[in-house]
Amino acid sequence: MLDIKFIRDNPEVVKQGIKNKNGKDRVDELLVLDKQRRNLITQTEELKAKKNSVSQEVAKLKKQGEDASSIISEMKIISDETKEIDNELNAIEEKLNEILYHFPNLPDESVPVGKSSEENVVVRQWAPEEFSLENEEKVLDHIELGKKLNILDFERGTKISGSGFPLYIGKGATLERALINFMLDTHIKEHGYTEVLPPFLVNRASLIGTGQLPKMEEDMYNIEKDGLYPIPTAEVPITNMHRNEILEEDSLPINYVGYSACFRREAGSYGKESKGFLRVHQFNKVELVKFVKPENSYDELENIVSDAEAILKLLKIPYRILLLCSGDLSFAASKCYDIETWSPAENKWLEASSCSNFGEFQGRRASIRFRNYKTKKLNFVHTLNGSGLATSRLMVSLLENYQTPEGKIIVPKVLQKYTGFEIID
């Protein structure tokens, strides 16, 4: 959420930022409400101040055993008037908040302005030495490989739950588990993150805190009976660990890594990239989350990207890193890098990670603050997160890149101690 004071003082900056993000500009509407709100606050507070002082009088008079009935009846009128103004005020604040909670975060200055993913910028690209993007012989795609080797069963997944719910079998399941453990261990041991295994169902306040709600209501699974939502990413529970907390300045940065299953309705996206693993309702992800001091957040974004890409280097899977343009940035992000892995069968890059800096956007929504030792003031922390990484698209690249001409899969060297086997055939 943006600071209303900032919007008030910099309406043009905010308008431009929203425009660059392809958002709906409701700044003027908001400022009118803000003005009304402050007028009403002044009115009601004056009345309340009077009420408070007169109440003291009443107490005094009663103590002395004198009659206070005339001022009491006068106060009754003021009290009613106050209630009326308060009702009006509440209505305005509700409207104002509704708008404010739908305001996207603004892009950072370093983010290229652009309309869509077409204008994202490739920052760098990496591949193991023996690799070439030009593959001459025909390769099997991950669905064919999964079927042939009996490690993935999308049909049965559909029978059990519906389309988009993958089912791993045998060595496929083991490989998935190995991948998760390998990524967790690497981030914990090599990159210094603290492991978290969070709840997979969260309440509404948590989703508002990280920014999924109220805007993305349609994209969320919702267990109405209990008021709980299956998480679309571990970002939600992990970031909300510190909701409504005041952190010690010297405890920052806080770095968490957590595995979770992720649940997404993907409403309206049927038919688009929907085969196999490319777009699913449930997938596994290892998520990196950071709570940092404001002045460090953009450096920390670079760190989170390099922690995520380290996994791909170790796995020896070709990838590239994109700096998203303003129009492709998600609602809560001020800057974001996507990491895409290469799929030789699809002959294209697949998004396997998204690393974002949210600035104080989530900190403000979720009220996550720290005491600034120097100024003694409370400041919002900056939050970041990045997939490190999501296994579904990664699994596509892994299977396809590691297939042999006979259609077997060689297990990447670093995963072998986790799988206990070297080949899937």
Added chain:
RNA sequence: GGAGAGGUGGGUGAGUGGCUGAAACCAACGGUUUGCUAAACCGUCGUACUGGGUAAACCGGUACCGAGGGUUCGAAUCCCUCCCUCUCCGCCA
């Protein structure tokens, strides 16, 4: 699912209608003392919004004792609804 207890400031914990934004203690911070550490003593010590002020310091006002309503001139305190936590019983991975 059944029965009960409870939610007060960073923490513990007083407080049953006006003198309570809230005692006391602990923690924290500043200072005095000290060869160092410790202790002792003194002082400071909530947040948000809002008005003024130089976007600082600071000053004024309002709100906040789980959340939301209600009663009242006046609510942490009385009433209603909801949420959460804990204990015991039942069921269960």
